[in-house]
Amino acid sequence: MWHDNETTIDYLNFGVVADACASLLRRAGGAPISIGVSGGWGAGKSSLVQMIASRLKEADKAAGAASSGAGAIAGDEAKQNTYVVVTFNPWLYQDFESARSALLQIVGDEVLRLAEKDPSLLKKAKRLWQRINLLRLAHLGGEAAVTITTGIPVGPIGKAIGKVVGLMSSAGEEEESDDEKEEGVELSSLGGLIKPGQPLSLPNEIHAFRVALEKLLDELKVTLVVFVDDLDRCLPKTAISTLESIRLLLFIKRTAFVIAADNEFIRGAVKVHFEGTGITSDIATNYFDKLIQVPLHVPRLGVNEAKAYLVLLLLQRATEDGQYSSENFEAAKASISSRLRQSWKGETITAEFLYGLVGSDQELVKLMDLAQGLASLMFQATAVSANPRLMKRFLNTVFLRSALAEPQGIELDIPSLAKWHLLERCDETLANDLAAMVNSENDGRVEILQLAEAAVEVGDTLKPPFKDDAFTREWLNLAPLLGASDLRALLHLSRDTATRDFGDDNMTPESRELRDTLKVATSGHAELTALIVKVGQAQAEIAMTKAWQSNASSRTWKAAKEVFMLIEVCKTFPELGKKAALLLNQGPLKDIGPGIIPPLSRQSWATETLNSWHEANEVQKATRNAINAPLKKGI
Secondary structure, eight states: OOOOOSSSSSSSSSSHHHHHHHHHHTEEEEETEEEEEEOOSSSHHHHHHHHHHHHHHHHHHHHHHHHHHTTTTGGGGGOOOEEEEEEEEEOOOOOOOOHHHHHHHHHHHHHHHTTTTTTHHHHHHHHHHHHHHHHHHHHHHHHHHHHHHSOOOHHHHHHHHHHHTTOOTTTOOOOOOGGGSSSOOSSSSTTTOOOOTTOOOOOHHHHHHHHHHHHHHHHHHHEEEEOOGGGGSOHHHHHHHHHHHHHHTOTTTTEEEEEEEHHHHHHHHHHTTTTTTOOOOOHHHHHHHTTTTTEEEEOOOOOOHHHHHHHHHHHHHHHHHHSSSHHHHHHHHHHHHHHHHHHGGGGOHHHHHHHHHHTOOHHHHHHHHHHHHHHHHHOOOTTTTOOOHHHHHHHHHHHHHHHGGGTTTTOOOOOHHHHHHHHHHHHHHHHHHEEEEOGGGGTTOOOHHHHHHHHHHHHHHOTTTTSSSHHHHHHHHHHSSTTTSHHHHHHHHHHSSSSOOOSSSSOHHHHHHHHHHHHHHSSOOOHHHHHHHHHHHHHHHHHHHHHHHHGGGGSSSSOGGGHHHHHHHHHGGGGGGHHHHHHHSOOGGGOOOOOGGHHHHHHHHGGHHHHHHHOOOOOOOHHHHHHHHHHHTTT
């Protein structure tokens, strides 16, 4: 199975973007910078963020090694700026702690860690951490906020603030130096941050916190790079709280922020936050834009990239199964990456290129063919839109079904499972319509599917229930063809998406009796009507459908008696007219004769079908005249 976690392994050719972003962060030279990584759900934002962080760490390590080897360089020139990467996921703190407080605390903890080897810097780091706690308490409101803003303990919470925050000065603590008496509150009591009876100015304290953090980072010779991920998984309140805390830290020297979020989600969160203020979409957009200096969009996958991604996922699986060597897989990754980088020159992922990766192994060749066919369809289908996460989940489902097949004695190859699951994912209505036509009597084969495949091969128009569009045509043409295959095994393995019936197990004895009666009935009678009423609408629909399918081989589409079963059931249950019309629409237009028109013209549920036949050029003139006759008479 492919895990749905972020990764630094580049299957999507994001490495070029990650390199550019890491270079941008290094070139900032300690100047504050904020980068927004935007992309929809599952587009690969988290993986891109991980790649950027990995590049930054690698560059920092290389710079450190170069510095240690330059022994002749002395003084400030030998000092290298270190990039310290901190990752913050506000989604993890949702409903547990304010995301704003959590981010400040994580920053404070990291600064403490960096300063722990230098007693002088450690003392300043602890003071910074105290300021963070002060701001966190002020954010709580109530007695804590009143105590902090007035300097007078209020209530039990106010009296316990010193102990809660850990700011009480212990006996014998050294007096703070002059450079510790920064702008903001005086450092005299409650750990030096609150002076009894003197109100605290939060704007001044925020400014003092920023100044203290900037000085400390400069002395540590580090640039703090904060990666904020999964912001678009949060509730609007948490998302806005995180952005507000980021705003508190933004534009401090030696800080950088990389914020991964879906722009559409942020706009929505801002609107929810400011609900009732009449905020417009433009203002909501500007809110996020003011936090971001460099907007970076996750590259959208084209057919070429989708193909490469599917190929690498399939080859990864083959490598883990021992079907493909690790050396070949590494070579394939490098070769595909190189080809994608040259795609602007027309270097596409062709069939010949893929066959060259796998050699003569026919099972792997089939997988390469599958990736090529799926990539185009997954790019076209709005249900997938070449989304990396959805493609990965798609393959997980396919291989899970394959694993379930073996213990049940079912022999199905991956391409067949993938083709059917693609239809379930992208056109559930058609998948359900085809599934309803599968039964034991026709050995699991669906005649209209085979006819549709033949129509695509010669370029004929597709008839309902198939849509005559590019996706359906390409799906029908995707190997392997399924029209002549027994689909019962496929449907059995896809029970997670719908209730599948390919026998008579879900039919009552009365329903089976009705099915057999409808297959031979040519006229109505009281006993037949009573039986239809007795079985009920649900069972009557199954019986009607199975009777219609059973007579498919003998149906000429010319005799009125052939449509009697549909008319008789719909007289009792008019709600089944839509199903009856769908069955009628399967008719081969060139074979439809005028004889079945009179009884159908009296059924309201058949009107739309008759109109479509009347407009079709393939329908013979006599049939069109028969359809037109009731219209002239005003029937």
